[in-house]
Amino acid sequence: xxxxxxxxxxxIAFGLGALGTGIAQSKIGSAGAGTIxxxxxTFGLMVILVAIPETLVILGFVVxxxxxxxxx
Amino acid sequence: MLxxxxxxxxxxxxxxxxxxxxxxxxxxxxxxxxMSRTFRPGDTLLRRMDIEKGGDIANTLVKIxxxxxxxxxxxxxxxxxxQIYDELQQLTHPELLARANHVIDELESTxxxxxxxxxxxxxxxxxxxxxxKIIKKIQPLESQLPILEGFEVTVILIQREFREVLDFIKNxxxxxxxxQFEMISADMDDTTIAAVIVFNKRYSEGVxxxxxxxxxxxxxxxxxxxxxxxxxxxxxxxxxxxxxxxEMAAIDEKLANLATEWYQELAVLKKVLEDRNxxxxxxxxxxxxxxxxxxxxWIPKKYLQRTKEALKDAFGNRVFLNELEVxxxxxxxxxxxYDNPAIIKPFEFLLQxxxxxxxxxxxxxxxxAIFFPFFFGLMVGDIAYGIIILVxxxxxxxxxxxxxxxxxxxxxxxxxxxxxxxFGFLFGExxxxxxxxxxxIHPITIAGITWNRVEAIVPMLILAIAIGVFHIFLGLSLGxxxxxxxxxxxxxxxxxxxxxxxxxxxxxxGGAAKIVPEIFLQLGVVMMVxxxxxxxxxxxxxxxxxxxxxxxxxxxxARIMAIGMASVILALVANKLGGMMEVxxxxxxxxxxxxxxxxxxxxxxxxxHSFRLHVVEFNSKFFEGGGKMYKPFRREKEDxxxx
Numbered sequence: 001x002x003x004x005x006x007x008x009x010x011x012i013a014f015g016l017g018a019l020g021t022g023i024a025q026s027k028i029g030s031a032g033a034g035t036i037x038x039x040x041x042t043f044g045l046m047v048i049l050v051a052i053p054e055t056l057v058i059l060g061f062v063v064x065x066x067x068x069x070x071x072x
Numbered sequence: 073m074l075x076x077x078x079x080x081x082x083x084x085x086x087x088x089x090x091x092x093x094x095x096x097x098x099x100x101x102x103x104x105x106x107m108s109r110t111f112r113p114g115d116t117l118l119r120r121m122d123i124e125k126g127g128d129i130a131n132t133l134v135k136i137x138x139x140x141x142x143x144x145x146x147x148x149x150x151x152x153x154x155q156i157y158d159e160l161q162q163l164t165h166p167e168l169l170a171r172a173n174h175v176i177d178e179l180e181s182t183x184x185x186x187x188x189x190x191x192x193x194x195x196x197x198x199x200x201x202x203x204x205k206i207i208k209k210i211q212p213l214e215s216q217l218p219i220l221e222g223f224e225v226t227v228i229l230i231q232r233e234f235r236e237v238l239d240f241i242k243n244x245x246x247x248x249x250x251x252q253f254e255m256i257s258a259d260m261d262d263t264t265i266a267a268v269i270v271f272n273k274r275y276s277e278g279v280x281x282x283x284x285x286x287x288x289x290x291x292x293x294x295x296x297x298x299x300x301x302x303x304x305x306x307x308x309x310x311x312x313x314x315x316x317x318x319e320m321a322a323i324d325e326k327l328a329n330l331a332t333e334w335y336q337e338l339a340v341l342k343k344v345l346e347d348r349n350x351x352x353x354x355x356x357x358x359x360x361x362x363x364x365x366x367x368x369x370w371i372p373k374k375y376l377q378r379t380k381e382a383l384k385d386a387f388g389n390r391v392f393l394n395e396l397e398v399x400x401x402x403x404x405x406x407x408x409x410y411d412n413p414a415i416i417k418p419f420e421f422l423l424q425x426x427x428x429x430x431x432x433x434x435x436x437x438x439x440x441a442i443f444f445p446f447f448f449g450l451m452v453g454d455i456a457y458g459i460i461i462l463v464x465x466x467x468x469x470x471x472x473x474x475x476x477x478x479x480x481x482x483x484x485x486x487x488x489x490x491x492x493x494x495f496g497f498l499f500g501e502x503x504x505x506x507x508x509x510x511x512x513i514h515p516i517t518i519a520g521i522t523w524n525r526v527e528a529i530v531p532m533l534i535l536a537i538a539i540g541v542f543h544i545f546l547g548l549s550l551g552x553x554x555x556x557x558x559x560x561x562x563x564x565x566x567x568x569x570x571x572x573x574x575x576x577x578x579x580x581x582g583g584a585a586k587i588v589p590e591i592f593l594q595l596g597v598v599m600m601v602x603x604x605x606x607x608x609x610x611x612x613x614x615x616x617x618x619x620x621x622x623x624x625x626x627x628x629x630a631r632i633m634a635i636g637m638a639s640v641i642l643a644l645v646a647n648k649l650g651g652m653m654e655v656x657x658x659x660x661x662x663x664x665x666x667x668x669x670x671x672x673x674x675x676x677x678x679x680x681h682s683f684r685l686h687v688v689e690f691n692s693k694f695f696e697g698g699g700k701m702y703k704p705f706r707r708e709k710e711d712x713x714x715x
Binding site: 054 | 630634641676683
C-alpha cells in the first residue's frame, strides 16, 4: 500500500474515540448500578446517563468515515 | 396547555369530615396539601387532625377479601351493586363497619370450613389417583405374591437412578425379617420403580424404620385396603373416588348458594372499604379546631365549579370551599397540570422521567412532539427501517397493553417513524443503498445538491448545524418569554444578548469565509460588541463563558449528521458483505443480520440522542424544572364494577 497513512489515521480516530467512550461509560455505569440498587425508580434516568457519552465514539466514527471516504 | 391552579380551603363541621373526604375522593380533582407544615407548637386554635380508625378498616378489609376469594366468581350484577352502593354511602362510618362485621360473622366460619373440607377432599382424590396407578402397575405381579395371613404388604417408590438402594434394602430385609419376606419390583413410569414387599407382620416396625431411614417414598395404603386381593382394592378405590367427587360437588353447590346470596354485597363492601382505607390514610394532612376541620389543597381552575357543586349537593351550606389568594412567588409551589391532547401525551411522559416542569413554565412537550420525530427521521432516514419500526412498535403495543410506560414509548416510536419514511424518500434509502442498487429508488437532488448521505457529507453537516442554530435560538426566545412571565429583567437581558452574540458570530464566520459580502463581517463584529455588555449585565462575568458553552451546544447538533452517517454506512457494509458472499443464501443471511442489528441500534440511538438534544441542550436555554406533577386524591385503578 502506497498511502498507508490514511487507514491508520482513520483507525486511530475511531479507536481513541471508542476508548474515551469506554472509560467514561464504565464509571457512569458503575455509579448508576449503585444508584439503582438503592433507588430502583431511577432506572430510566440512569440508562439515559450511561448512554450520553455515546457521542464521543459516534463523532470518532464520523471522522474515520470522512477520512476513508473523502481521502480514499 | 398549562392549567391554572387555585389554592383552596375546605371547611366544615367535624362530624361531616368522613363524608366530605369521601365526596372529594370520588370527585377526584383536589390535590391535598399537607397542613402540618403550617402549624406551630403552641397554636391553640388550629392543630393537626387526630388519626384514628385506620386499623379496623384495614382488618375488616382483609377479612372481606378472604371471604371474597373463597367464593366462586359469578357475574357482576351492575344494577344490584349500584343499589347496594347507594345504601352504603348513606351509612355513617360506624354503621358501615357494623354492617361489614355482620356479613363477616355470617360468612367467615362457614366459608372457612367449606374451604378446608374441599382441600381435604382434593387431597384424598389425589391420593386415590396415585394408589390406583400403582396398584394397576403391580397388579400383574399379584399372582406371584403369596396371600398369607399375618403378612403385611407395603409398596415403595424409588427413583430410577437410585436403583442400588433397592438391592441394599433387599439385603437388609433378609436380616430384619429373617428371610420371611418377598420383594418384587417393576418400572412404574419413566422415572420411578415400584417395589412390593410382603413380609411377616411381626417385623413390621423394623421394616418401616428401615424404609424410613433410607428416605425412600413409601406408599401407605389406607388400612381398609390391606390384606385384600388387588381387584377388590381397585374397586374400593373407585368407590371412594366417586364418593369424594360427590362430596366436593355438594360443597361447591353450597358455596354457589352462598355466592348468589352474598357476592354482590361483598364486592361492593370491598370496594367501599378500600376507598375508606385510602381516605383514612390522608387524615394526617388535615387541620382541626375544636368543632371544625380544615383541608388545604390545589385544584385546577376548570374543575373548581364542579367540585363546589358536588360539595353543595352533598352538604348544602354546612361545608365551604374557599379560594385562597396566593402571591406569585408562592404560586411556584403549585403542582403542574397540562391537559395535553393524546398525541403529545407520550412526550409529556418522557419529559417527566427526567424533570417535571415547574408551575407557570412553558410546557416543552408540544415542542418536543414536533422536533423529536423530525430529528429521529433525519437520523434514521430509511424507508424500510421506518416501516419495520412502525410494525414492530405496533406489535409490542398490542401485546403489552398493561404496561403504561411501554405504551407511551411505542407511541413515540410510531409517531417518529413517519418522518423516517419521509426522509427515506429524500435520501433515496431502502435498506441502505439496496434500493439504489436495485434501481427502485434514487436520492432526490435539490438545488444541485444530491441528498445521498454518503456523498453529501459536508452539506449534511452544515444542515445539522443550521438546525442547531435554529433550535437554540428557539430555546433562547422561549427563555425570554419565561423570564418575562417571571418578571426577571436580568434573564431577559442575558438571553437576548446571547441571541445577538450568536448571530454576530455567524455573520463574522460567514464574512470571513466569503460566503456573505464583506460588509456583514463588520456588522457582525458590531453586534458582538453590543451584546457583550448585555450579557455581563444579565449574568455576571461568567455570562461570557456561557457564550462558549452555547456555541458548544450548537455544535453538538452535528450529531444529527454523525449518527445518520453511522447508520447509512452500517447499511452499506451490510449490503456489500452480503453481496460478496458466493452463496446467495449465506449472503442474504449475513446482510439480514447486519440490517437487524442496524435497526435495533436505530431504535435506540437516535431516540436517545434526539431526547438528549432536547433535554440537555434545548431545555437548558429556558427550562427550570423541579416542579411536581398534579396528582389528585382519587382512586388509582379503573374498576369494572360500581360507577
